[in-house]
Amino acid sequence: MKITVVGTGYVGLVTGTCLAETGNEVICVDNNAEKVQQMKDGVVPIYEPHLDVLFERNIEAKRLSFTTDLKAGLDHGEVIFLALPTPEDEDGSADLSYVLGVAKEIGDYITDYKVIVDKSTVPVGTAEKVTATIAKTAKAEFDVVSNPEFLREGFAVDDFLKPERIVIGTESKKAAEIMQRLYKPYVRSGNPILVMDEKSAELTKYAANSFLATKITFMNEIANYCELVGADVDHVRIGMGTDSRIGKRFLFPGIGYGGSCFPKDVKALHKSGKDADFSFKILEAVVDINEQQKTKLFPKMEGYFKGDLKGKTIAVWGLAFKPETDDIREAPALYMIDLLLEAGAKVKAFDPEAMENVERKYGDKVTFCNSMYEASEAADALLICTEWSIFRTPDFNKLKSQLSEPVIFDGRNLYTTEELKDFGFHYLSIGRKSI
Ligand code: NAD
Numbered sequence: 381m382k383i384t385v386v387g388t389g390y391v392g393l394v395t396g397t398c399l400a401e402t403g404n405e406v407i408c409v410d411n412n413a414e415k416v417q418q419m420k421d422g423v424v425p426i427y428e429p430h431l432d433v434l435f436e437r438n439i440e441a442k443r444l445s446f447t448t449d450l451k452a453g454l455d456h457g458e459v460i461f462l463a464l465p466t467p468e469d470e471d472g473s474a475d476l477s478y479v480l481g482v483a484k485e486i487g488d489y490i491t492d493y494k495v496i497v498d499k500s501t502v503p504v505g506t507a508e509k510v511t512a513t514i515a516k517t518a519k520a521e522f523d524v525v526s527n528p529e530f531l532r533e534g535f536a537v538d539d540f541l542k543p544e545r546i547v548i549g550t551e552s553k554k555a556a557e558i559m560q561r562l563y564k565p566y567v568r569s570g571n572p573i574l575v576m577d578e579k580s581a582e583l584t585k586y587a588a589n590s591f592l593a594t595k596i597t598f599m600n601e602i603a604n605y606c607e608l609v610g611a612d613v614d615h616v617r618i619g620m621g622t623d624s625r626i627g628k629r630f631l632f633p634g635i636g637y638g639g640s641c642f643p644k645d646v647k648a649l650h651k652s653g654k655d656a657d658f659s660f661k662i663l664e665a666v667v668d669i670n671e672q673q674k675t676k677l678f679p680k681m682e683g684y685f686k687g688d689l690k691g692k693t694i695a696v697w698g699l700a701f702k703p704e705t706d707d708i709r710e711a712p713a714l715y716m717i718d719l720l721l722e723a724g725a726k727v728k729a730f731d732p733e734a735m736e737n738v739e740r741k742y743g744d745k746v747t748f749c750n751s752m753y754e755a756s757e758a759a760d761a762l763l764i765c766t767e768w769s770i771f772r773t774p775d776f777n778k779l780k781s782q783l784s785e786p787v788i789f790d791g792r793n794l795y796t797t798e799e800l801k802d803f804g805f806h807y808l809s810i811g812r813k814s815i
Contacts, residue, residue, distance in 0.1 A: 381562055384409060384457025386450065386482055388419065390426055390536060390640070390707065391499055391529050392463030397431060398540040400438035402565040408446050409453035419446040427706035427733045430537040450482070451489045459495045459558060460486065462510075463529070466500045472647040473655075474503050483510045487517035494522045495555045499529045501585050501645055503652045507549065507578035523555035526578045528585030533639070534704030541566060546573045549581020586652075589645040590663055595630045596637050597666045600673045603633035603811025613811025614793070633810045635765065635791035636673035638701035638710040643670070674712040677763065677789045678719045680808045684761070684787060690724030695759035695783075697752050698766025698792075699731035699738045706733040712791065713765035714738070720763075721745060730755040732768055756782045767792040776803040 381404045385396040388410040396408040410416050418425050422439065424432050438444035447453055454460060464478040479500055486496060498510060511524045526549030531539035543566055548559045556575050563573055576584075603613040613633050621628035637643070646663050653660040685692055701711035708714060711734075717727050728747045729738065735748050749755040752771065756762050756779055764771060772794055780786050780803060787806040788795070800807040801815050808814040 381405075381558075382456055382458050383407070383461065383562075384453040384459070385461040385463055386410075386453065387463040387465070387478075387500075388412075388415065388425075388446070389463065389465070390428065390533055390705075391531065392461070393419075393424070393426065393435075394428060394431060394531060394536040394540050395461055395463055395499060395529070397434045397438060397444060398537065398566075399562070400441075400443040401434050401541070404443065404562070405456075406438075406444050407453050407456045408444070409448065409450050410446070411448060411450075413448050416446045416448050428536050429534065429704055434537065450485055454486060454489045454494070455491070457494070459497060459562060461497045461499050461527075463499045466502055466644075466648075468644040468647055472651040474501070474644065474648040474651075476502065476506060476509065479506065480509060480513050483513040484517070486522075487514040490514075490518055490520045490522060492520050494520070495525055495558050496522055497525045497527045497559070499527055501528060501589070501641065501648075502526070502582055503586070503648060504579045504582045506582060523550060523552040524578070525550040525552075525555050525559060526581035527559065528581060530585070530588065533707055534702060542569070542571075543567070544571055546571075547581045547584050548573060548575045549578040550575070551577060586645055586649040589642055590649050590660075590666070592630060593637055593642040593646045593670070594662060594666050596632075596634075596642075597669050597673070599631050599633045600636065600810070601669060604673075604676075606811040610813065611811075612813065614796075616811075632793065634673075634767075634793065635676055635712040635716070635810065636670045638674070638712050640707060640709040643667075643710045674715040675719055676810065677791050677808070678716060680814070681720075681761065681763070681789055682723070684789075684806070684808065689720065691726070692760040693726045693728060693758065694720050695755040695762045696727055696729040697731075697755065697762065697764045697771050698768055699729055700734035700766050700768075703766055703768045704733075706737055708734050708737045708741070711765070714741070716763060716765060716791075717742070717746060728755045728757075728759055731766065732770065753778065753782065758782065758784065760784050761787045761789060763789045763791070764794060765791050767794060776800070776805070780804060 383404045383406045385392045386409045388408045396406045400406040466474040469475040507524045507526045606613040617631045650660045650663040699713045730749045730752045790809040793809045
């Protein structure tokens with residue numbers, strides 16, 4: 381099939397590349413000329429495991445190309461994916477200006493039947509708005525489909541190629557058939573393609589993300605309570621998670637969720653509810669708790685250094701909002717760094733993939749290091765903000781000899797208290813006894 385993907389971020393580029401992988405001819409359109417040039421030069425502009433191999437293979441096979449020219453893109457595709465940003469607006473709602481802006485141009489340019497697929501995360505009712513916007517000027521027939529994306533950054537290629545489910549929201553039989561044909565190669569193992577109305581599809585995405593954010597937040601609350609009463613959240617987590625109704629996944633407490641999706645999606649669903657005179661009280665609590673959780677370790681650091689962090693050097697391991705990505709949007713590490721800098725501490729940071737993005741934000745206010753041990757060398761304390769695998773089994777003897785104070789503040793509970801006690805560390809984590 382001939383496919384066009386508008387927007388080549390984490391979702392759009394993965395979508396375009398993975399659709400090319402099954403033989404489709406894909407043109408990706410982006411209005412960021414620098415990014416498009418980079419991709420034309422064969423450079424993947426984001427870090428996403430395994431994407432580079434597929435990217436190169438499909439460019440070479442001439443199934444994947446890039447342009448800034450939206451009209452040329454629209455002429456090419458029979459199916460047009462919109463993978464555009466829907467950032468948080470000032471009032472918490474999803475900013476639809478990117479989606480509706482492109483929808484207007486689609487109306488101006490299309491000359492034959494198109495399926496317009498909204499892959500961006502958008503509030504209930506957006507398909508109607510997109511339809512109305514295109515219809516204002518369109519001289520050809522079209523259908524609008526809501527097809528929310530469930531991929532996880534860090535596993536995006538795998539998630540796209542082997543999705544647990546595909547949601548297609550449309551009442552057009554023709555569009556549903558085209559979408560089912562396009563996605564058939566990805567569900568050969570029997571995972572479902574769920575066809576439903578547009579509104580239900582739009583809400584499915586928000587409901588899923590808000591539920592996951594709530595699950596994390598619930599565990600963070602339990603962890604905070606554990607600290608007060610002397611329980612160990614690891615025992616509680618395993619004790620709970622072995623109940624199959626609860627499940628083992630997504631129960632790890634930490635310094636809050638971040639990223640480009642959960643924070644804005646929870647707020648957007650809350651705002652959509654408000655607009656319909658419906659109060660999502662649970663989401664209000666989730667937002668509040670997560671806000672506090674991101675900096676949960678800061679008072680512990682202040683306490684350890686008796687309120688005086690001025691002049692202390694803090695090594696920070698992990699900057700991305702989660703491992704296996706270079707995405708730093710709403711990353712808890714940045715909230716911690718802001719507080720540390722405000723308190724007069726010096727920050728030496730290391731992240732396997734996200735340092736360039738953080739450097740763009742902080743410049744020389746933070747010292748960026750080439751390795752985890754370069755960051756901890758001569759630091760007064762270590763703070764862990766992201767659970768990258770390489771941080772899981774460090775050389776504790778080396779680390780202890782490097783740090784002027786043998787203290788680790790662990791926002792991701794990577795180690796057991798027992799092992800760090802044996803090595804002679806002070807260890808402060810989330811929901812467990814501090815030593
Ligand atoms: P992103 O910011 O990484 O990428 C968006 C891209 O769109 C950028 O390359 C930008 O240059 C381009 N763009 C902006 N305006 C444009 C225009 N007028 N014409 C052409 N290109 C334009 O965003 P993302 O993370 O890929 O997210 C896109 C959507 O998918 C959002 O709604 C997001 O909520 C949703 N989503 C994201 C994820 C994720 O893990 N990142 C997962 C599922 C859903």
